[in-house]
Amino acid sequence: MIKIESLTVQFGGVRPLDALEGEFTAPICGLIGPNGAGKTTLLNVLSGFVTPVKGSVALNDIALRGLSPTRRVAAGLRRTFQQELVVDELTARENIQAIADHISASRQDARDEIARALGFVELTGRADVLGRQLNLYERRMIEIAKTLIGRPKAILLDEPGAGLNESETDRLRRLLMQIPERFGAQLVLIDHDADLIASVCIETMVLDFGKLLAFGPTRSVLDDPVVRRAYLGTM
Amino acid sequence: MTELGKTEALPIVRRRAGEITPTLRYVAIVSVIAVISGFIALVAGGYWLSNFTQAYCFVLALTGCALLYGQLGLVSLCQWALVGVGAWISLRFYHFVHPPFFVTILVGGVGASAIGMIWGLPALRMRGLYLALVTLMLAGAFQTLITVTSFPVGGPGFLGQVGASGNDRVPMARPIYASSDTAYFLFVAFVTILCIILVEAHRRSKPGRAWALIRKNEQMAQASGVRVVFYKAWAFALSGFLAGVAGALLAGLFGQLDAGNFAPTDSIVIFIGTLLGGVDVWLGAFLGGILTRFIPALLIDFNVNAYVGLVFFGAALMLALRDPVGIGGLLTALAERLYAKFQARRGS
Numbered sequence: 145m146i147k148i149e150s151l152t153v154q155f156g157g158v159r160p161l162d163a164l165e166g167e168f169t170a171p172i173c174g175l176i177g178p179n180g181a182g183k184t185t186l187l188n189v190l191s192g193f194v195t196p197v198k199g200s201v202a203l204n205d206i207a208l209r210g211l212s213p214t215r216r217v218a219a220g221l222r223r224t225f226q227q228e229l230v231v232d233e234l235t236a237r238e239n240i241q242a243i244a245d246h247i248s249a250s251r252q253d254a255r256d257e258i259a260r261a262l263g264f265v266e267l268t269g270r271a272d273v274l275g276r277q278l279n280l281y282e283r284r285m286i287e288i289a290k291t292l293i294g295r296p297k298a299i300l301l302d303e304p305g306a307g308l309n310e311s312e313t314d315r316l317r318r319l320l321m322q323i324p325e326r327f328g329a330q331l332v333l334i335d336h337d338a339d340l341i342a343s344v345c346i347e348t349m350v351l352d353f354g355k356l357l358a359f360g361p362t363r364s365v366l367d368d369p370v371v372r373r374a375y376l377g378t379m
Numbered sequence: 380m381t382e383l384g385k386t387e388a389l390p391i392v393r394r395r396a397g398e399i400t401p402t403l404r405y406v407a408i409v410s411v412i413a414v415i416s417g418f419i420a421l422v423a424g425g426y427w428l429s430n431f432t433q434a435y436c437f438v439l440a441l442t443g444c445a446l447l448y449g450q451l452g453l454v455s456l457c458q459w460a461l462v463g464v465g466a467w468i469s470l471r472f473y474h475f476v477h478p479p480f481f482v483t484i485l486v487g488g489v490g491a492s493a494i495g496m497i498w499g500l501p502a503l504r505m506r507g508l509y510l511a512l513v514t515l516m517l518a519g520a521f522q523t524l525i526t527v528t529s530f531p532v533g534g535p536g537f538l539g540q541v542g543a544s545g546n547d548r549v550p551m552a553r554p555i556y557a558s559s560d561t562a563y564f565l566f567v568a569f570v571t572i573l574c575i576i577l578v579e580a581h582r583r584s585k586p587g588r589a590w591a592l593i594r595k596n597e598q599m600a601q602a603s604g605v606r607v608v609f610y611k612a613w614a615f616a617l618s619g620f621l622a623g624v625a626g627a628l629l630a631g632l633f634g635q636l637d638a639g640n641f642a643p644t645d646s647i648v649i650f651i652g653t654l655l656g657g658v659d660v661w662l663g664a665f666l667g668g669i670l671t672r673f674i675p676a677l678l679i680d681f682n683v684n685a686y687v688g689l690v691f692f693g694a695a696l697m698l699a700l701r702d703p704v705g706i707g708g709l710l711t712a713l714a715e716r717l718y719a720k721f722q723a724r725r726g727s
């Protein structure tokens with residue numbers, strides 16, 4: 145459960161988040177809004193890279209204020225970035241090992257978790273391939289596999305479907321739906337693909353220039369005329 | 380069912396023919412350096428032997444520099460000053476305690492590592508140019524200090540100096556098993572192999588993976604649980620250790636050292652040599668170190684003015700910045716291609 149209370153972020157004259165309230169309770173939640181709405185900024189606040197001027201965030205009732213980004217990882221928070229960040233010089237397995245090094249309970253756990261994550265994203269056969277030889281879909285999958293290491297509590301994915309074709313998006317959708325049950329983690333998904341959001345997210349939050357536009361069951365949020373006007377109309 | 384699930388989850392390890400495995404790389408390090416060193420020990424005497432021993436000390440310094448720049452993009456311009464720090468500490472320690480030589484080397488390494496860390500730690504949170512400037516300041520500060528204090532020569536007190544005549548100077552003794560010039564050279568070669576393997580083992584394991592993530596993106600590294608400052612400090616400490624070991628080995632080579640040999644420009648030359656050799660492979664620092672030692676001497680032999688030599692280095696630096704794989708990188712790529720061909724032929 146991720147709780148957001150009167151959250152305000154200020155960068156000079158810009159206010160990417162303005163008195164934001166909300167609580168993600170469903171196993172898979174969506175976070176949508178036009179470009180510049182503040183979605184990535186919210187992820188940055190949650191993972192500790194941006195300090196809000198006001199308000200607070202909590203993960204499963206643990207206040208995150210004052211915790212460093214690495215402490216938040218230890219507390220069970222995982223994320224990916226909008227930009228794809230697989231290391232070219234490391235193999236697929238080493239990219240995942242690089243997070244297991246720091247959060248798996250033991251070497252044996254690390255080995256098991258890496259094998260399980262690789263198996264889950266169906267890249268077991270590509271484990272020893274260098275990052276630079278993986279295609280975009282495989283790289284996105286490696287990033288998701290990284291978030292599955294070390295008993296995650298909440299996983300925040302920043303546009304994991306960007307740049308994927310239709311069949312790849314289908315495979316992504318199938319995997320995302322299994323994560324809460326198989327790994328016991330809550331999923332928060334940012335994406336511009338309304339179909340993907342509609343098919344996997346139970347609850348969805350809509351941001352518009354830092355303000356909460358709508359929040360609730362995905363279908364009713366996406367059908368809300370206010371949302372359609374502000375967001376879907378521009379697509 | 381569970382049995383099946385288990386086998387499915389097991390990683391499939393597929394090695395390409397001719398792939399360079401970690402073991403193979405260690406074998407290459409040991410055999411290449413051992414063969415080259417053996418050859419030098421057989422043919423070289425006096426002057427050349429001393430120069431090659433110094434060259435290996437350069438190799439160690441460059442290995443540290445390459446580690447920082449190649450793994451983390453950190454520019455350190457105090458590497459030769461840290462060699463001086465290591466030399467001073469090991470001479471000081473030697474004249475107080477007269478320990479076994481290996482202990483002297485370790486003390487020199489750990490000492491230089493600690494001084495480098497204390498100075499560099501505040502700058503490690505900053506980026507690029509800032510660390511370069513701070514390290515250059517350390518190089519300047521060391522030169523000022525060492526010009527005043529000189530290296531200990533076995534005299535009384537903390538600074539260990541003797542009267543102006545210099546007749547009471549006590550040189551640092553080499554270990555009994557390596558007292559001749561040839562034996563000492565081989566000993567230095569042995570330590571060089573150990574140090575390069577130490578760095579390679581780091582690069583292939585947990586710290587190496589953490590460094591790779593940091594270089595890619597610091598926020599991504601943090602989001603992967605990597606404590607960025609800690610792992611940068613670790614690299615800085617390891618690099619300082621290698622410089623300190625080089626300093627102790629130089630002290631053992633000459634018995635005593637002259638303060639005039641530790642100008643900040645030498646640290647800059649070390650950094651340039653590092654780029655020339657290449658920062659991604661161990662061979663880069665090895666070849667770069669030897670070149671850095673011999674190019675100035677060769678230029679003098681050919682009667683080239685020192686300033687022209689500097690211009691030469693500048694031009695070489697421009698080339699290195701354009702093509703950062705360096706000489707070592709080019710040769711390694713060539714060797715890997717030959718090896719792959721050889722394996723393919725053997726396989727068919």
Ligand SMILES: Nc1ncnc2c1ncn2[C@@H]1O[C@H](COP(=O)(O)OP(=O)(O)O)[C@@H](O)[C@H]1O
Pocket residue numbers: 155158159160177178179180181182183184185186
């Ligand atoms: N580090 C930053 N400094 C200044 N402004 C920023 C920074 N990060 C984001 N912004 C601004 O905050 C707003 C929200 O950006 P972002 O959260 O990236 O939007 P989204 O992910 O919804 O597209 C944008 O106007 C952006 O320019």
Ligand SMILES: [Mg+2]
Pocket residue numbers: 183184185226
């Ligand atoms: Mg964004």
